[in-house]
Amino acid sequence: MSAKTLMRGTHVLGEAAIRSGCRAYFGYPITPQNELPEYMSSAFAKMPDAVFVQAESELASINMVIGASCTGARVMTSSSSPGVSLKQEGISYLAAMELPAVIVNMMRGGPGLGNIAPAQSDYFQATRGGGHGDYRVIVLAPAYGQEIADMTRQAFDLADKYRTPVMILGDGMMGQMMEPVIFPDPVDVNALPAKDWALTGAKDRPSRIIRSLWLDPPKEEELNWRLVRKYEVITEDITDQEIYLCDDAEIVIVAYGTAARIAKGAVHRVRSQGVKAGLYRPKTLWPFPSHELAAMSKDLHHILVFEMSAGQMVEDVRLSVEGRCPVSFYGRPGGVVSTPEEIAGVLNSLGANVVKKSA
Amino acid sequence: MSLKIIFSGFGGQGVLMMGYVLAFAGMNEDKHVTFLPSYGAEVRGGTANCTVVVSDEEIASPIASAPEFVVAMNYPSMIKYQNMVKSGGVMFLNSDLISEEPSRGDINLFRAPVNTLAHDMGADRSLNMVMLGIVAAKTGMVSREALLLAIEKVLQGKKKSLIEMNQKALEAGMNFATENN
Numbered sequence: 001m002s003a004k005t006l007m008r009g010t011h012v013l014g015e016a017a018i019r020s021g022c023r024a025y026f027g028y029p030i031t032p033q034n035e036l037p038e039y040m041s042s043a044f045a046k047m048p049d050a051v052f053v054q055a056e057s058e059l060a061s062i063n064m065v066i067g068a069s070c071t072g073a074r075v076m077t078s079s080s081s082p083g084v085s086l087k088q089e090g091i092s093y094l095a096a097m098e099l100p101a102v103i104v105n106m107m108r109g110g111p112g113l114g115n116i117a118p119a120q121s122d123y124f125q126a127t128r129g130g131g132h133g134d135y136r137v138i139v140l141a142p143a144y145g146q147e148i149a150d151m152t153r154q155a156f157d158l159a160d161k162y163r164t165p166v167m168i169l170g171d172g173m174m175g176q177m178m179e180p181v182i183f184p185d186p187v188d189v190n191a192l193p194a195k196d197w198a199l200t201g202a203k204d205r206p207s208r209i210i211r212s213l214w215l216d217p218p219k220e221e222e223l224n225w226r227l228v229r230k231y232e233v234i235t236e237d238i239t240d241q242e243i244y245l246c247d248d249a250e251i252v253i254v255a256y257g258t259a260a261r262i263a264k265g266a267v268h269r270v271r272s273q274g275v276k277a278g279l280y281r282p283k284t285l286w287p288f289p290s291h292e293l294a295a296m297s298k299d300l301h302h303i304l305v306f307e308m309s310a311g312q313m314v315e316d317v318r319l320s321v322e323g324r325c326p327v328s329f330y331g332r333p334g335g336v337v338s339t340p341e342e343i344a345g346v347l348n349s350l351g352a353n354v355v356k357k358s359a
Numbered sequence: 360m361s362l363k364i365i366f367s368g369f370g371g372q373g374v375l376m377m378g379y380v381l382a383f384a385g386m387n388e389d390k391h392v393t394f395l396p397s398y399g400a401e402v403r404g405g406t407a408n409c410t411v412v413v414s415d416e417e418i419a420s421p422i423a424s425a426p427e428f429v430v431a432m433n434y435p436s437m438i439k440y441q442n443m444v445k446s447g448g449v450m451f452l453n454s455d456l457i458s459e460e461p462s463r464g465d466i467n468l469f470r471a472p473v474n475t476l477a478h479d480m481g482a483d484r485s486l487n488m489v490m491l492g493i494v495a496a497k498t499g500m501v502s503r504e505a506l507l508l509a510i511e512k513v514l515q516g517k518k519k520s521l522i523e524m525n526q527k528a529l530e531a532g533m534n535f536a537t538e539n540n
Binding site: 173176180262268337 | 418421
């Protein structure tokens, strides 16, 4: 492990990627994540076995990711909301070709060009696939600097393990903020599990083919069902969440990433005022950690979903809870960041008005 | 305990460096710290600011809606942040560039001619460390030793004379704060 150091989120992500064996980065600049490609370009300039390309567009960069991934390299691209929209075609191809890749989205206020302030309005895009076709992307949502480092390692490992694109979903604040972080030791790139599907030159062995075009519908259907089975395994294996002060809670707030930190601050405030509140923080957004939430919901008086959006994850919460308790939503879209005081106010008013379940 | 501070000024005054050194020192005291710089469109036009939180507990939000302390290195910064300071909090003003006073009366002011103090010790560019020394002495957010070490670590690889100059400037600020209570 490294010594404890103070770094901004984008740099943490870059360093963690390199330590995870990432040796190829392709991207196109956009605020608020430019410090990530900056970090990769500066680090890769000193690494003869690594490649950095600032592509001519987001479309070009995601296609470069496809190419590098075909050869078996650990590869990453990054962008912010409008740029990630442009990458969606390529992400669909990655899913169809069953190629590992790590895609970073440091979300900003939208829709359209929006602004560069922190937001969470790309939840639907990230968790529903984002591009065309029946596919999913694993989505990890860090809330702390240390978690950016840990989840970056996890992202590369999951991408390789399941041969699927993995997205790290942060926001402008996660990217810009500096916090203390300790890095895991670097992996030995040559010791990573061999990829028996990678295109490495077919001398003395049969050709390998990686494709996403299946003109024969039954063949395409076969691919789709294979992906579905894979997604079922992923859902079974990797869902993760933080459950905080929920044991005696009557109201639970569900939030992820930056919003979850603010929510945790609010939980502390209202607890000191006598409201029994807890926090449920999904760390994987897809697959969504439904199970634990569903289990606790039957004993809760109310669930409040807080997002820096107009309300997206709230749908997954309602699907998980299935009416076992009331679910309401509070959100600030457009790049506005709520204060813990503001969310405490919402929790307090709910606390005063919830209909208590009889014991 | 959780303390929030905003450092503000114009580009070149070392505003981000002040915050970074403070956060670094807090980290080395095993406290929870966050450092949030202004970025993008906000910084166009030459203003710079950053928010630092130093806390004994996990930090919820790195944004300070009502910071205990604000450092204003120039007049526009005082105008921008005077209404944000928590009631009873302290505003540190660079009196070389700010002759006015905030319009509210429920906050404490500490005025220091940091340009002059830095100039007098032959270290014009270290005005930020002079101000940080003042802040440290007045707020007790982090210890003197942690700050001196932080300067050394943050400036690692730079000339030894530069590191020492910044450390001296920090101590000059601390002395000024003690002498002008």
